[in-house]
Amino acid sequence: MLNKICFLLFLIGSFANAQNPYEQFGFDNTELETEIEKLKNNNFILVNTDTTSNISALKFDFNVGKVIIVYNNGVTEEKLIPKEMVLRWLSVDPKADQFPHQSPYNSMSNNPINRIDPDGQADYYAKDGNHIGNDGIIDNKTMLGNQSDFTVQDGMITSMSVNAKITDLNIDHDVFLGLAAAINKETGANKSKNEAMAIGNSIFNIANQGAGKLKTLEDLVMFDNTVVQGATKSNYNEFINSNNKTQNSKNALTSAVNAVGFNNGLSGFKDYSNGADGWDGKDLILLKHTNNHRSYIWTEDSKSLIENYTKMYKGDVPISTYTFKNKGAQIEATKIIGETLFQNILTPLGGDFDRKNKLRFVP
Helix, strand or coil: CHHHHHHHHHHHHHHHHCCCCCHHHCCCCCCCCCHHHHCCCCEEEEECCCCCCCEEEEEEECCCCEEEEEECCCCEEEEECCHHHCCCCCCCCCCHHHCCCCCCCCCHHHCCCCCCCCCCCCEEECCCCCEEEECCCCCCCEEECCHHHEEEECCEEEEEECCCCCEECCCCHHHHHHHHHHHHHHCCCCCCHHHHHHHHHHHHHHHHHCECCECCHHHHHCCCCCCCCCCCHHHHHHHHCCCHHHHCCCCHHHHHHHHHHHHCCCCCCCCCCCCCCEEECHHHCCCCCCCHHHHCEECCCHHHHHHHHHHHCCCCCCHHHCEECCCCCCEEEEEEECCEEEEEECCCCCCCCCHHHCCCCCC
16 A cells, blocks of 8 residues: 555656656657748738639738738738637638548548648649649648649648639549559650550559459559559659659659549540550560560451551561451550550450568558
8 A cells, every 4th residue: 555655646746846747758848840830931821712702811820819801902800819719620621522521620530640731731733733732741632723723832832712623533642643653654755645644544444444463553553563564663762752843754643633533534634545454665566575465366457556556666576476366356456646555455454463462662
């Protein structure tokens, strides 16, 4: 009993003498700051583009809990948030309609350890693949928006129009970058935009039907595999460590946005591959490379396309190497775009993949 009393007195004394009750556990009272907070920008501004409103903008001063209303005539009105309301939400999440599976009053997807999201934003891209900005944290969301609706400082979004049209692309950001990295690697040196677009669509077409052990888009672009050969760890790391301009130099990001948008049924996007679920580069027609598709049975209509492709890129594989017949055909050449010959695989797609023994690419 005496031992228990002594132990309790020790604990009470420890907490009484320490200004920080967690100090004995190693916490030193260091204040952690997000990238947005490091900018030392006290005002968060929301611009109102609604022409029927007499309010042009709202400014929030985080330091004193003050809201400044800016009217169209230039007059401003300041309102202090009562202290007892400082830690309360002022309203529901303005993007709540994009996340119907979550409460409109939740924060950070109810996962404050892994998703520290101080301003509710994500990684935003424009339709042309330009990376608009992010909130300085990895929340693994990918959103589509218009560049003109955002104010960005040092790569981070500081404000957006209250009427900004935002679309959740419903793809993890690291997988989105994996798709773009694979497109970038597979696209020819001539940097044909339509070629890159078609490759992006083709990867999704493969993912939607599956390829042997490869069942998802993540399998195809985030692990080494035998189907999308441009998906390698070294290629992925090189791509994500490049700047936005370099990443999109071969239209990889533009193509990834288009492929995801089309797959999600969004307007303004299309399938440049016309449903193709395979492609070959110049390795098909050059003897210095090996290519298993040379031993496939091609449809008879494929012959003229392969002949043209061989002439265009000075191939040295004799046309007699290929077998062309409709009965039992395994592959069909459909179109040439840039340096790529697109095709439809007429037999079940195969893909060697053992997810348990493969390491996923990590940003």
